[in-house]
Amino acid sequence: MRRRWIAPSAVVWLLVAAAFFLIPLIALLLFSLKSIQTGKCCSGAAYSYVIDDPQFLDTIRLSFQLSLETIAISLLLFVPTVYWVHLKLPRFRPVLGFIALVPFVVPPIVLVVGLLDLYKGAPEWFYAKPYGFLAAAYVILAFPYMFFALDAGFRSIDVHTLTEASQSLGASWLTTLVRVILPNIRVAALGGSFLTLAIVMGEFTMASLSAFRTFPTYIQRVNESQPYAAAALSLLSFLIVWVAMLALLFVGRGRPRPAQLAATR
């Protein structure tokens, strides 16, 4: 008994879902087009307010630089680690997997309270700068996503054969890692990087509690005086997540799906 047409109850469920998920986005768009003076549609005033505000560029640049820094540190730390564990210490893999669950179980609000206290005596250039403290915190936050992406990548290639082949041709460890292993796990590394980008561009909790002015905290501050401009910025934030997720799907097409979850709530 094969169904040839879509079931009526399925249509109902999908319509309800579409309404629930699309109406807030449409409302956000309509809200962002309201005139700042009259509250009526339609005007581009909210958008020109955002573009004219120098803080907009500053904060979005900071968030973007932070995500690049987080991605770079994460890759430098975790690619060799996961490689080594797969090659030499396979028994250690579950341990690493368990450690990777910790940032999953410890909410960002708990993590940041602990980290702020732990690093209290740290030097000024680290503790008082977003590129120091916040980037370090984001590396921890991104660890599970980066680890599970890389772990899946390494599992799908034959690490031993590749390493032996490369070394019997006289390559050093560094050459093996950079010119043999890295090209083979490129998709996994890119997948983890796009997830990290989405996390850092939207992370509010940690930035807010450690009083750094990133893009999400800027949206919050704008809302205090300019709700329509905040709606425009929220829409932009949604588009950034879209782009990161589409990029993730695009690099991973035809392969096992990388994990799609990057939570910053």
Add this chain to the structure above:
Amino acid sequence: MHQPYLDQYWLTIKISLITAGAGCVLGLAIAYAVIREGTPRFLRTILTTFSGVAANFAGIPLAFAFIATLGTIGIVTTFMRDHLGFDPYAHGFNLFTQTGVELTYMYFQIPLMILVIAPAIDGLRQEWREAASNLGASSWQFWRHVGIPVLLPSILGAFILLFGNSFSAYATAYGLAGNGVFLIPITIGFYYSGNVLSDPHLAQALAFGMFVVLAVMMLLYIPLHRRSARWMR
């Protein structure tokens, strides 16, 4: 422990239980609607891609999206007031309360459920359904005796994941209600953010309490995860 903090833990747990339960039911229904026989394939691609985005679209922007929709001057609120003659705010609805927070959390709970449960639904084989209907089972009987029991470990695992997801949320509730809804994460943020009433040690104690709740949930999750892996190929 002070009564107000116990109340806040309880409120946070209550909101998490409600949104995790509702998220499980609705996410399961929507995921099944899109995976089941007869629904065009491309709808599934759209839904999973969108779920990936929506599950990650949280925090301040999500709060503002709901304020723009159902806030006092939100698009849907004004539409209902002006065109349907029904003012939700005159009938006890308020976005900036527990109900509002729960409704907003559903925006990331349902997509998370869809992403987590879709592989398990794929594991429900068409043959089982056909076998059940050959033996004369109704659709209800199929779900009661085959579908739900097979999916149960996955659903319970997803429930715990959704619980943790909502329990640790800070930015969404903060963007929605500022310090007005008394959730534990909000109180931690309040005591930590360097205002006059700042008390970092109290914040740390409250944060440790959150960690204990989540650690217990995680210990429940691990055996369920093992069990649900049994039915997957």
